[in-house]
């Protein structure tokens with residue numbers, strides 16, 4: 001595990017900011033309670049059909065698989081998730097400069113990132129425990145190892161504010177969503193690759209504008225996102241080893257998952273405008289850069305690509321955002337009127353997502369070489 005900042009560092013940061021952060025937590029709910037909530041926009045925990053996972057056969061991609069497993073075994077990020085000496089110093093200087101609104105959004109970002117890292121850790125670990133297929137068991141062990149480092153590293157930054165998530169209790173109390181293996185592959189592949197694209201986009205931006213790096217954790221993102229990239233590669237190989245998952249009616253499912261993941265990210269990110277502004281981005285600009293990178297990467301495995309520059313794609317995402325904001329106002333209003341309004345917005349969101357689904361997609365041949373390198 002990573003070493004904590006010195007007591008002195010922590011005390012400085014805590015006394016100045018904990019009260020502020022706690023004020024910002026709605027209804028004084030704890031970070032664990034917040035992470036345990038399931039809404040359309042929060043990261044979920046998943047479970048799946050372990051028998052079907054056990055029956056996976058990666059022999060059609062054996063050469064690429066073995067190369068990838070050697071990379072996992074090499075574990076080039078083994079020493080990465082430890083704080084360096086400058087971390088605490090930077091915290092002391094940077095944290096007092098943050099506005100309360102930015103602190104709140106940053107905390108939300110840390111809680112949802114930690115939940116999402118931990119979600120991967122739990123899923124991979126459960127698969128590992130429940131299969132005997134040596135390829136899948138070994139892969140899941142490596143990925144759970146990585147995700148547990150990631151979740152632990154973020155949680156340490158939450159602990160600086162006394163807001164650490166109790167991961168053990170989160171594992172027990174949070175509801176699990178069951179997905180058939182093929183949906184796990186589509187959704188997890190996308191979330192790993194989008195995770196890579198999000199972290200690298202932030203890292204590159206702050207590399208260009210170091211004055212906008214308002215927390216030392218962002219310095220870790222470059223090597224970190226290479227883990228996510230490799231996790232995505234693993235699912236790409238699993239899917240390419242089963243070509244029926246990438247053709248016929250499954251193309252409709254792939255289209256659905258890409259759009260659902262993109263739309264969720266777009267709406268969620270626009271609830272954190274200050275966070276992106278502090279990094280010198282507009283949320284829309286950041287999201288489209290992430291979509292662009294993710295779409296480029298996905299050509300290794302998905303035979304369809306959504307047209308992120310299509311005017312209707314953009315219009316539908318903006319409408320979904322407006323509906324979500326109006327729904328938040330209805331939730332705050334409460335009562336019968338609030339409930340009726342929420343029903344209306346749910347119907348509107350359904351119709352808008354349907355229109356988004358009908359935006360034409362680009363079809364493409366899959367490349368012969370499956371593996372990609374994280375070159376963005």
Ligand SMILES: [Fe+2]
Nearest residue numbers: 117147150228
């Ligand atoms: Fe991760």
Ligand SMILES: [Fe+2]
Nearest residue numbers: 120192228231
């Ligand atoms: Fe990952």
